[in-house]
Amino acid sequence: MSRDSPLAAHHSQTHCTQVLDASVPNPAGAHTHLIRAGNAERRHRIPIEPLGETEGDRNFFRADLWQSCVGKMADVLEISGANCTTFVCGLSESSCRLCGYMGLDGITNIQEAALKINFEEQPDSKKFGCAKALYISDADKRKHFRIVLSLFLGTGQEVGTFYSKFIKVISKPSQKKHSIKNADLCISSGSKVALFNRLRSQTVSTRYLCVEGEEFIASARQWAAFTLHLAENDQCRRGDFCPGDGYIRYGSAVKLVCTTSGISLPSMIIRKVNKQYAALDVDEPVSQLHKCAFHIKDTNRMYLCLSNENIIQFQATPCSKDVNREVLNDGACWTIIGTETVEYTFSESLAQLHIPVTPIPVINSLELNGGGDIAMLEVQGESFSPNLKVWFGDVEAETMYSYAIPFSPSCWCLLFTSEKI
Structure with missing residues (x-):
């Protein structure tokens, strides 16, 4: 050999x-x-859609309208060390030109302090952008931070602000056992x-x-x-x-x-x-x-x-x-x-976008209460609001909103019988 x-x-x-x-x-x-x-x-997704949709407007279940923004980043970052972070945008409307600004959370004006990211077309029609020179200085005493991506269309219309998971800051790794x-x-x-x-x-x-x-x-x-x-x-x-x-x-x-x-x-x-x-x-x-x-x-x-x-x-x-x-x-x-990966998925035509799609609801936990033909599913997460509804496939669930746990709003939904689902 x-x-x-x-x-x-x-x-x-x-x-x-x-x-x-x-x-x-x-x-x-x-x-x-x-x-x-x-x-x-494999991922299991519960689509959450604002109120007001009618039967004729349920085209958000079409696969070609789902948009995704996927971010990959390191678990840890050494003080004064560079962190390579990538975001891949799986957009069905490949003709839309994108640009963004990537930086650390806690910055007042991210466009002034962050790196400008230009997205490139990939062979699979996804758009790719990365930041290789994000640093955290010795003067920053935080033990954890997040990376923030502000995403814009070429027209200047804001798509949204997307956050990474928390990254731990460590000193130079020890070579001791x-x-x-x-x-x-x-x-x-x-x-x-x-x-x-x-x-x-x-x-x-x-x-x-x-x-x-x-x-x-x-x-x-x-x-x-x-x-x-x-x-x-x-x-x-x-x-x-x-x-x-x-x-x-x-x-x-x-x-x-x-x-x-x-x-x-x-x-x-x-x-x-x-x-x-x-x-x-x-x-x-x-x-x-x-x-x-x-x-x-x-x-x-x-x-x-x-x-x-x-x-x-x-x-x-x-x-x-x-x-x-x-x-x-x-x-x-x-x-x-x-490494960690975050994925934000939404159903919105970028060509007709007028307001940012963020904050996107994030599900942290699911808990089933009751049983039989009718049961309650408690959905806990972040960025919930009273105008959200839960769907199982193309079946709409009766949804209630609750502040049962302080600072952790729950979205309660009534499960249908197995025959209807």
């Missing part, structure tokens, strides 16, 4: 027997292939993560692990979120990939599955990196912003590596002074970070 062999795409059938991603076992020589896994990113006591920074199986590589510690050389089509690439602009699974047992009884539970530790076998495409890399052993050496005898928990390497399982010291924009296999060299270390190159040293 060559020292730098490319990872090639591979098509295979998938059998999903669990809620989590699943993939077929690796065939012989599968360390040179990508494995497709089932997509577990971590324990489960620092659980808020440890990465557990099933977590969403991103990987980036920074050659010679230069910000301009940052590359993100990404998926394009059915290939893994190293991108300077876009990044992908991956579900990181423990994969101690590659084969279940029916030949499926069975993810494990618990915290990810160095020395564990793991699987990286793209949350968007379902494509995965073969099973790999995650190793801690210290001064460009892969440590073979470390078993501490993997933590946010740690440098790590991925030894492709059942290979002779082959590691996941980048070469320009290509993802390849790099063969490490044994350390002559320490049998528990292997020498890597810069391209095989990755930084791992947890």
